[in-house]
Amino acid sequence: MEYWRAALSHTFAAVDIAVPDEVCSGSVRTSRLGQLQVATVDSGPLWVRRTPRMITPGKDQQLIVKLLVRGVARVEQDAREVHLRPGEIVFCDMARPLRMAFPHPFRTKSLVLPRRLLGLGESDLQRLTATSVRPDTTVGSLLSPFVTQLVDAAATYPSATGEVLARHVVDLLTVLVGERLHQEVGDTPSPAQVLLPRIQVFIDRHLADPDLTPDAIARAHQISVRYLHKLFQTEDVTVSRWIQRRRLQECRRELARREAAGRTIAAVARQWGFTSAAHFSRVFRDAYGLSPAEWRDSAARAPRLSPSPRGVSGITEAALARGVPRRF
Known part of the structure; x- marks a missing residue:
């Protein structure tokens, strides 16, 4: 190894x-x-x-x-x-x-x-x-x-x-x-190409806020909601779906951590901005093909990553092969 x-x-x-x-x-x-x-x-x-x-x-x-x-x-x-x-x-x-x-x-x-x-x-x-x-x-x-x-x-x-x-x-x-990237070599990136990554970073920083909505994101960046939706058309996903996808990814990673085994699924969902445990369970199953509890159980049975040379504690990732997410 x-x-x-x-x-x-x-x-x-x-x-x-x-x-x-x-x-x-x-x-x-x-x-x-x-x-x-x-x-x-x-x-x-x-x-x-x-x-x-x-x-x-x-x-x-x-x-x-x-x-x-x-x-x-x-x-x-x-x-x-x-x-x-x-x-x-x-x-x-x-x-x-x-x-x-x-x-x-x-x-x-x-x-x-x-x-x-x-x-x-x-x-x-x-x-x-x-x-x-x-x-x-x-x-x-x-x-x-x-x-x-x-x-x-x-x-x-x-x-x-x-x-x-x-x-x-x-x-x-x-x-x-x-x-x-649909641009000629040497072209200056368009304002949209610069703005979209900034918005995605903003979303990541505010995932835990249940009031994170397209309206709130547009106001924070002084753009219209219509223009915000246009920016995300290049990602082939709506703004709301992007937020939900990122929240689900963070919940999935948290549920796979053995150190978080004592936390309830509802607590993990709230940590990443889901206000309804029932809604969270439903969209989690829709995305990954199994319930949050089933995902946590499969992750607990999977092998652990061994510590890195710097002593970083390993976390379970072998279960990534299970529960392949479906397209939103």
């Missing part, structure tokens, strides 16, 4: 992991291409988390372009969850907290590069992470085979060739990411 966690942390960034019954097996194959690193990971079921305490502010963090080759996966970052199937790609920003669940044996191929190389602002990075790039899209049809060939052949390139390829990789990623 410790060796496997150290191998993953050395390749990508410091992480905690959990595996079923403390049995883990896998391999990591890496190569360098200039400032880039490429990696192929084969592993049995695995649950990964990167917490705020593992992140060093100001340090040049990595951006990971991860292609799922085999298995299924779920990635959580920036208040979003994405479910991946083979052939799909996801961007992971190691400068912010991250959770990944691989409930079955899997294989991934990854490009690891300093996030500064793409020249993206924080708002664009937050729009990019935890969203699926499917192979049947324009970006995916180019990026998926490119990542596969580059990772597989990286070890065969001479050093000078690797340096040149790395520069071309960054150029290609810059163009494709610009297409992904």
Whole structure:
């Protein structure tokens, strides 16, 4: 367990992991291409988390372009969850907290590069992470085979060739990411692109307030409710559903904590802004396919994450593979 966690942390960034019954097996194959690193990971079921305490502010963090080759996966970052199937790609920003669940044996191929190389602002990075790039899209049809060939052949390139390829990789990623974000490379982010992440942070800070409504959010940002709803159209969700989704995610995490086993489900619901325990139970089941009590019981039976090298206490995350949330 410790060796496997150290191998993953050395390749990508410091992480905690959990595996079923403390049995883990896998391999990591890496190569360098200039400032880039490429990696192929084969592993049995695995649950990964990167917490705020593992992140060093100001340090040049990595951006990971991860292609799922085999298995299924779920990635959580920036208040979003994405479910991946083979052939799909996801961007992971190691400068912010991250959770990944691989409930079955899997294989991934990854490009690891300093996030500064793409020249993206924080708002664009937050729009990019935890969203699926499917192979049947324009970006995916180019990026998926490119990542596969580059990772597989990286070890065969001479050093000078690797340096040149790395520069071309960054150029290609810059163009494709610009297409992904529906803007041309070098464009100044629009006011809407700057405002939406600020509003999402505001929502996170006020989740516990039962009076957090679209009207209150619009007033706080001096915009109309109509414009607020327009901003969230890009997230394919209404403002109210976004608030509910974030509250449910926080309740689910709290209910999975063994340290919170003595708290009632109603108390957890109230902590995150739900005023009715019955309503909370209903929307929780609609989202995850099981009741809050059933989720708490399954989390209690799941393996615990082992402590990190810094002594961070582990919490149960293996149950993430259960209760896959349905779309709101």
